Amino acid sequence: MFVSRALVCLSLLLGTTQAVLSPPARTVAQWDVGTWAENIAVRSNGHLIVTMLGVPEIWSVDPFTSTKSLIATLTGVTGVTGIDELAHDVFAFAAGNFTIANATATPGSYSIWTLDLNGPGKTKVVKKTVDVPGATLLNGLTTLDAVKGDVLVSDSGLGNVIRVNAYTGAAKVVISDPAFSPPAEGPQLGINGIRLSSRTGPRRTLFFNNWGNSFFGSVPVAADGTATGPVKIIAHNVGLLDDFALSPCGAYVWDLAEGQNELFKISLKTGEATLIAGAPDSALIPGGTSVVFGRTAKDKDVLYVTTSGGLAGPINGTYVEGAKIVAFNVRGL
Incomplete structure (x- = not known):
């Protein structure tokens, strides 16, 4: 029986759909031990674009054949962080220097780049747009205005959101709020993943995670990315939250507690936070870093999760593995 996505979304909002935990999962692709997959985006053809931390690489993964290929290696940086599609097969992303061994970012090393996959003969064009010398750790990234080329990027160290034009390099801090700041003690990592609501126009919502303070929140924003109202904390004490995906109907967010x-x-x-999959002692998604929905008819109900292989927090203090992508079929959840 065919059920429209609108009806499914309505049932979720009304609470009439019973969630089924531990959805079917499969490993799509995996790298060698010592690798860290940091973020993920999806092309219109369904292929996944994956950024790596610890090495300045971007990979393409075909989730239908489980094949992967290296498509870009950057110079002058040691890792790639947030990424989002800016135009058809054009992606904006952040990069900089981050040392995995001691979880330390190098302030002043971060920049915004573009990856264009539209070239003839599958030519890939990678360009640095602008250095952001005032940043300490550019992390999450989301497209604000695809026509103008504006993106929003979070600085996890300074606790702010910067608007950057991925074509011209114009950059400006547009939101700075105490809710974005790192904790007073512990790793200096505050605002992490960010995503804008799919609604366009002057009234949009920026959702965010604060990694160090373990909460998920939102703030209304204008067309230029500036805040138009106060920050709202939606969920507390969920865990060390990393990047996330918004449900297509806007009823839920699918979020990763990296440390757990x-x-x-x-x-x-x-x-309310409902545990879908994983556990502190589970190797299903060790060190989950980012999540995204598929874009084709084949995988519109599939969540793709990237992992760090547990490098920052080995399972039971000892077990690590290579970074991987795990696909969860969350239809009906």
Whole structure:
């Protein structure tokens, strides 16, 4: 029986759909031990674009054949962080220097780049747009205005959001709020993943995670990325939250608690967090870093999760593995 996505979304909002935990999962692709997959985006053809931390690489993964290929190696940086599609097969991303061994970023090393996959004969063009010398750790990235080329990027160290034009390099801090700041003690990592609501126009919502303070929140923004109202904390004490995906109907966010190796579904209405998969002692998604929905008819109900292989927090203090992508079929959840 065919059920429209609108009806599914309505049932989720009304609470009439019963969630089924531990959805079917499969490993799509895996790298060698010592690798860290940091972020993920999806092309219109369904192929996954994956950024790596610890090495300045971007990979393409075909989730239908489980094949992967290196498509770009950057110079002058040691890793790639947030990425989002800016135009058809054109991606904006952040890069800089980060040492995995001691979890230390190099302030002043971060920049915004573009990757264009539209070239003839599958030519790939990678360009640095601008250095952002005032940044300490550029992390999450989301497209603000695809026509103008504006993106928003989070600085996890300084606790702010910067608007950058991925074509001209014009950059400006547009939101700085105490809710974005790192904790007073511990790793100086505050605002992490960011995503804009799919709605265009002057009234949009920027959702964000604060990694060090373990909460998920939102703030309304104008067309230029500036805040038009106060920050709202939606969910508290979920864990060390990394990057996330918004549900197509806007009812939930699918979020990763990196330190706990867990995937959660968080209600945007109530803030209730439901554990979907993983556990502190599980190798299913060790060190989950980012998550995204598929874009084709084959995988529109599939969540793709990238992992760090547990490098920052080995399972039971000893077990690490290579970075990987795990696909979860969350249809009906």
